[in-house]
Amino acid sequence: MSPMIYTLYGFAIFFFVFWCGKWLIHLLAISYGKYKLHKKVCNAPRETPLPGVSIMKPLMGTDPNLAPNLETFFTMNYPEYELLFCVEDPGDPAVDVVQNLLNKYPYIDARLFLGGSNVGVNPKINNMYPGYQAAKYGFIMISDSGIRMKDDTLLDMVNHMSDKVALVHQMPFTCDRDGFAATFEKIFFGTVQSRIYLSADFLGINCHTGMSCLLRKSVLDELGGISAFGCYLAEDFFIAKALTDRGWKMRISSQPALQNSGFCDIGSFQGRLTRWAKLRVAMVPTTILLEPLAECMIVGAFASWSVSFLFGWDSLVFYLIHILMWFLSDWILLSIVQNGSLPFNKFEFVVGWLFREISGPYLFLHALWNPAIRWRTRVYKLEWGGVAYELSAGVKTSPTTSLPPAASLCKEKS
Structure with missing residues (x-):
């Protein structure tokens, strides 16, 4: 055979093996998610009392669901915790929302911190830093503003914090809300995101998102505290990496994080997806090749050509069966993550699923084409390795500006 035929056989075998690997991930996510x-x-009696937890809530702006979301933290079934609300701008409307809740629940240990600190380029860490310094408990929980808690969520997270674990995080998911945008979000987090998240947790791969996580403060302090990660926009990824590099383990909670933003539209959510894709590309460059290839429509097309070339199978029939099986496995996984009736019917799922699968590759290419990251009113540029700097009138500023000496992790990357 000619060298060209050998090359085609090599590509065909690679794509077929890659396709089989994707199905192993499907089966792993479904099985592990069910478990x-x-x-x-x-709720059985413990030999040692439950540890106190300092919960940091970085806030910016408000929405119709902010007050009820925050109120769920005041009514949790947990014996000892404090709430540390952090707002960078004293004139932010979130201040009034927090103050109303402080007046409504005066018996809950809760404080409001205004002004933030300049310890890096990451606005979330700058916002949280005063609250972190004031935290009095040995465990820190970082929780985004849009998270809604169940009564026993914090107890579930603490129960996962064994002696060898330094980080417990929740898998991102969403509350039930009305509208196609809410359906689209739930489908994404319950299929694409959950499949990767569950598989990564089982295999011990870092797939941490910091929207709701519990950390050992002593271990984080050894790393320089949260300010040591202020040069990264994806501080959650690098915190988890630093912990695991030092031999600590991380686990996901059995309860997914319930995102419940009061504003839900396709454009803003796709903007989030694009921003996350830019972060992944900067942190893990192999994403450029592997992520598009892992999409249902793309890997199915390559696999269909492979089986036609290797085995003489009908490529169109194989492709259609591939899409149908992927669709059914995503429905099963979403049902497992939801753990109850879905707030939409099967037709709505078909439409939302197809929209996600078709738009996914486009959003990724868009992220590659324009690598600058817009986060609220600010624009950032990422260097390889994940270090970020803010763009200001086209002038590059040092990614380690204003960082304390503890932030050597950033300096090593810059």
Whole structure:
């Protein structure tokens, strides 16, 4: 055979093996999700009392669901915790929302911190830093403003914090809301995101998102505290990496994080997806090749050509069966993550699923084409390795400007 035929055989075998690997991930996510998620919280007596937890809530702006979301933190079934609300701008409307809740629940240990600090380029860390310094408990929980808690969520997270674990995080998901945009979000987080998240947790791969996580403060302090990660926009990824590099383990909670933003539209959510893709490309460059290839429509097309070339199978029939099986496996996984009736019918799922699968590759290419990251009113540029700097009138500023000496992790990357 000619060298060209050998090359084609090599590509065909690669794509077929890659396709088989994707199906192993499907099966792993479904099996592990059924085993891991939505376990009942154990209320049996403990040999040691439950540890206190300092919960940091970085806030910016408000929406119709902010007050009810924050209120769920005041009514949790947990014996000892404090709430540390952090708002960078004293004139932010979130201040009034927090103040109303402080007046409504005067018996809850809660404080409001205004002004933030300049310890890096990451606005979330700058916002949280005063609250972090004032935290009095040995465990820190970082929770985004749009998260809604169940009564026993914090107890479930603490129960996962064993002696060898330094980080417990929740898998991102969404509350039930009305409208196609909400359906689209739930489908994404319950299929694409959950498949990767569950598989990564089982295999011990860093797939941490920091929207809701519990950390050992002593271990984080050894790393320089949260300010040591102020040069990264994806501080959650690098915190998890630093912990695991030092031999600590991380686990996901059995309860997914319930995002419940009051504003839900396709454009803003696709903007989030694009921003996350830019971060992944900067942190893990192999994403440029592997992520598009892992999409249902793309990997199915390559696999269809492979089986036609290797085995003489009908490529069109194979492709259609591939899409149908992918669709059914995503429905099964979403049902497992939801753990109850879905707020939309099967037709709405078909439309939302197809929209996600078709738009996914486009959003990724868009992220590659324009690598600058817009986060609220600010624009950032990422260097390889994940270090970020803010763009200001086209002038590059040092990614380690204003960082304390503890932030050597950033300096090593810059």
